[in-house]
Amino acid sequence: MYGSPLSNAARKIMLLGSGELGKEVVIEAQRLGVETIAVDRYAGAPAMQVAHRSHVIDMLDPDQLRRIILEEKPDLIVPEIEAIATVALVELEREGFKVIPTARAARLTMDREGIRRLAAETLRLPTAPYRFADTLEELQSAVEELGTPCVIKPIMSSSGKGQSVCHSQAEIASCWNYAMEGGRAKKKRVIVEGFVNFRSEITLLTVRSVSGTVFCEPIGHVQKDGDYIESWQPHQMSQQDKEQAEAIAKSITEALGGYGIYGVELFLTDDGVLFSEVSPRPHDTGMVTMVTQDLSEFALHVRAILGFPVPSVKLLTPGASHTLKAAKEHRNFRIGGFEEALSLPNTQVRVFGKPDTKKGRRMAVALSHADDTDSARELARRAAESLHITYEN
Numbered sequence: 001m002y003g004s005p006l007s008n009a010a011r012k013i014m015l016l017g018s019g020e021l022g023k024e025v026v027i028e029a030q031r032l033g034v035e036t037i038a039v040d041r042y043a044g045a046p047a048m049q050v051a052h053r054s055h056v057i058d059m060l061d062p063d064q065l066r067r068i069i070l071e072e073k074p075d076l077i078v079p080e081i082e083a084i085a086t087v088a089l090v091e092l093e094r095e096g097f098k099v100i101p102t103a104r105a106a107r108l109t110m111d112r113e114g115i116r117r118l119a120a121e122t123l124r125l126p127t128a129p130y131r132f133a134d135t136l137e138e139l140q141s142a143v144e145e146l147g148t149p150c151v152i153k154p155i156m157s158s159s160g161k162g163q164s165v166c167h168s169q170a171e172i173a174s175c176w177n178y179a180m181e182g183g184r185a186k187k188k189r190v191i192v193e194g195f196v197n198f199r200s201e202i203t204l205l206t207v208r209s210v211s212g213t214v215f216c217e218p219i220g221h222v223q224k225d226g227d228y229i230e231s232w233q234p235h236q237m238s239q240q241d242k243e244q245a246e247a248i249a250k251s252i253t254e255a256l257g258g259y260g261i262y263g264v265e266l267f268l269t270d271d272g273v274l275f276s277e278v279s280p281r282p283h284d285t286g287m288v289t290m291v292t293q294d295l296s297e298f299a300l301h302v303r304a305i306l307g308f309p310v311p312s313v314k315l316l317t318p319g320a321s322h323t324l325k326a327a328k329e330h331r332n333f334r335i336g337g338f339e340e341a342l343s344l345p346n347t348q349v350r351v352f353g354k355p356d357t358k359k360g361r362r363m364a365v366a367l368s369h370a371d372d373t374d375s376a377r378e379l380a381r382r383a384a385e386s387l388h389i390t391y392e393n
């Protein structure tokens, strides 16, 4: 039971991170009459454009984070990105605030070390072999132990930022420098992972709610330079792989606890399913659910975090998503090609409305559905390729 947004009895959620995923969370929350507050490091972020109000702060600064939360007193604090001062969230949770799914889950998934150690060492889930390194020298010995090729990532980054594949000893220093530039926090630590020759990779969206745990159909995806380019649902996999994937997802989401949607990232290999990482929030590859499911991943997240039932999720049709990325940094740009993209059947476009471009920054996504995933992928690809960004002076 709650009142209207902006009234004394309103139910208020505060998003920490206001990108394209948060924008859809805000829209779904507003459909249920919830008051929404969007926070991010820059003004005009996508979710800010649809929320009731917004704040610009350095979310990695615990004092700024605490100040804004005490000022707004939200009923739910909803992390939307990893890079947040999660120490502040742990304290605020102790003081009675509700963090989604839990402050501990936000803290563990904020850096790759926390979640990897929980998955591989505590829960004994299968993962790629890994090492951590704080200096170039430590990285050299880690690469020697794991062998090449291996993947080097800052422990705090997302969407592939600072991530590279190291093919030989000669590349170690440049991988180290790349990771130092791409990491979001001041920490210098990196994770080195053995390169997994996977057949395919999937995201298994897993919803934890008052109704228990529900799995969405697996989402297959293709990544380039550590960032997603296209995704489709359902991804065809053997019954055995599916059962193993669900067992891994159940184990890691149970260990993290709380309510909400989780994006469990898994590699499908000839030797079984490997855990890669997990987002305790909607997943970028899951944007496809906006055209495939009765409830999108955003609608599911909002229902679950509000404490409402999620008895089931239905896949209505096969579908696919394909991203539009910017080629360079620019402030003055236009996106065009809608007429061509939208002339394709069963196709929609979401433009995020980000105020500026950066090289590789995701600006929009094309979504298509069809009778089978191959046809849906083809439609979404053609739609995304019809869209284009022009840069003006």
Ligand SMILES: Nc1ncnc2c1ncn2[C@@H]1O[C@H](COP(=O)(O)OP(=O)(O)OP(=O)(O)O)[C@@H](O)[C@H]1O
Residues within 6 Å of the ligand: 128, 151, 153, 157, 158, 159, 160, 161, 163, 193, 194, 195, 196, 197, 201, 223, 225, 226, 227, 228, 265, 276, 277, 284
């Ligand atoms: N050990 C590995 N072996 C082979 N490929 C890998 C490995 N680790 C990561 N990758 C590839 O890089 C992609 C991105 O890696 P990862 O998910 O760890 O990065 P990320 O920055 O957290 O990305 P996101 O925020 O988009 O989830 C993976 O989806 C996979 O395609």
Ligand SMILES: NCC(=O)N[C@@H]1O[C@H](COP(=O)([O-])[O-])[C@@H](O)[C@H]1O
Residues within 6 Å of the ligand: 017, 018, 019, 020, 021, 022, 080, 081, 158, 159, 284, 354, 361, 362
């Ligand atoms: N893989 C995580 C992911 O896709 N996160 C999404 O990207 C936004 C940041 O985009 P930006 O870097 O373009 O500002 C985040 O706010 C979130 O919506």
Ligand SMILES: [Mg+2]
Residues within 6 Å of the ligand: 265, 277
């Ligand atoms: Mg990932």
